[in-house]
Amino acid sequence: xxxxxxxxxxxxxxxxxxxxxxxxxxxxxxxxxxxxxxxxxxxxxxxxxxxxxxxxxxxxxxxxxxxxxxxxxxxxxxxxxxxxxxxxxxxxxxxxxxxxxxxxxxxxxxxxxxxxxxxxxxxxxxxxxxxxxxxxxxxxxxxxxxxxxxxxxxxxxxxxxxxxxxxxxxxxxxxxxxxxxxxxxxxxxxxxxxxxxxxxxxxxxxxxxxxxxxxxxxxxxxxxxxxxxxxxxxxxxxxxxxxxxxxxxxxxxxxxxxxxxxxxxxxxxxxxxxxxxxxxxxxxxx
Ligand SMILES: NC(=O)c1ccc[n+]([C@@H]2O[C@H](COP(=O)([O-])OP(=O)(O)OC[C@H]3O[C@@H](n4cnc5c(N)ncnc54)[C@H](O)[C@@H]3O)[C@@H](O)[C@H]2O)c1
Numbered sequence: 001x002x003x004x005x006x007x008x009x010x011x012x013x014x015x016x017x018x019x020x021x022x023x024x025x026x027x028x029x030x031x032x033x034x035x036x037x038x039x040x041x042x043x044x045x046x047x048x049x050x051x052x053x054x055x056x057x058x059x060x061x062x063x064x065x066x067x068x069x070x071x072x073x074x075x076x077x078x079x080x081x082x083x084x085x086x087x088x089x090x091x092x093x094x095x096x097x098x099x100x101x102x103x104x105x106x107x108x109x110x111x112x113x114x115x116x117x118x119x120x121x122x123x124x125x126x127x128x129x130x131x132x133x134x135x136x137x138x139x140x141x142x143x144x145x146x147x148x149x150x151x152x153x154x155x156x157x158x159x160x161x162x163x164x165x166x167x168x169x170x171x172x173x174x175x176x177x178x179x180x181x182x183x184x185x186x187x188x189x190x191x192x193x194x195x196x197x198x199x200x201x202x203x204x205x206x207x208x209x210x211x212x213x214x215x216x217x218x219x220x221x222x223x224x225x226x227x228x229x230x231x232x233x234x235x236x237x238x239x240x241x242x243x244x245x246x247x248x249x250x251x252x253x254x255x256x257x258x259x260x261x262x263x264x265x266x267x268x269x270x271x272x273x274x275x276x277x278x279x280x281x282x283x284x285x286x
């Protein structure tokens with residue numbers, strides 16, 4: 001028997017990525033639920049799929065994938081979760097709604113969350129195609145990526161079932177990592193949205209400043225991209241050799257100029273994470 005699945009928000013960014021990967025899976029009976037006309041058009045034009053705006057398919061689904069905006073999950077889950085049949089599974093694509101307790105929880109349902117790690121900056125693979133090198137997000141068949149998965153409510157068997165399902169949703173997958181919702185929230189938003197994204201933006205701003213000060217952009221880009229490779233290699237212990245003494249001294253002197261004391265703890269503490277999750281899951285005026 002085919003597994004009945006509802007993809008909620010099928011016409012959105014994640015909905016379309018998941019649709020592309022699941023639509024030809026023969027053991028699945030998928031209902032594509034999309035509230036917007038534009039999203040339904042996108043599904044029709046891209047995949048030839050007719051989506052519905054009705055929640056009717058939710059009543060018989062074994063799994064409902066929440067590919068809807070985090071800010072709407074509070075309201076949407078209040079409408080959708082009560083319709084689900086006992087024992088069915090809610091699949092989230094981000095831990096914020098579960099961590100922030102805006103996802104409606106029923107004791108007789110299972111809750112699974114999966115988030116893509118995206119193709120690595122350093123795939124260390126022989127003969128990686130140009131297509132794979134240009135696959136930034138992953139899940140389109142070009143580059144492999146890893147997943148982090150958490151089961152908030154359910155057994156180890158349920159976890160195994162939905163980890164295998166998640167592998168199909170985002171194929172091709174290399175490794176999966178089982179984490180808790182609390183651990184996943186440390187990864188995102190804390191680590192990658194609140195720390196690494198601003199650090200990379202800082203690099204971009206410094207590159208632009210260098211160009212404004214008269215260094216040709218091509219030279220700046222070549223210099224910075226090459227040096228970043230060495231720096232990642234050294235600082236993440238891939239390279240197996242250290243920086244020069246001069247480079248170490250410049251690094252040490254600049255750390256205190258650039259970073260505030262306790263900058264990591266200022267982001268990775270419970271209150272800051274709770275505030276960040278609140279912003280992600282609520283309509284705020286910020
Ligand atoms: N975009 C990303 O790069 C990315 C990456 C990883 C995880 N996620 C997670 O995926 C989820 C979806 O994000 P997204 O970026 O795809 O959002 P999106 O805004 O691109 O798409 C959401 C879709 O949901 C539809 N929708 C809204 N309300 C609906 C309802 N009541 N019923 C049915 N459809 C409804 C919208 O019309 C839209 O098509 C979020 O939890 C997000 O955190 C997103």
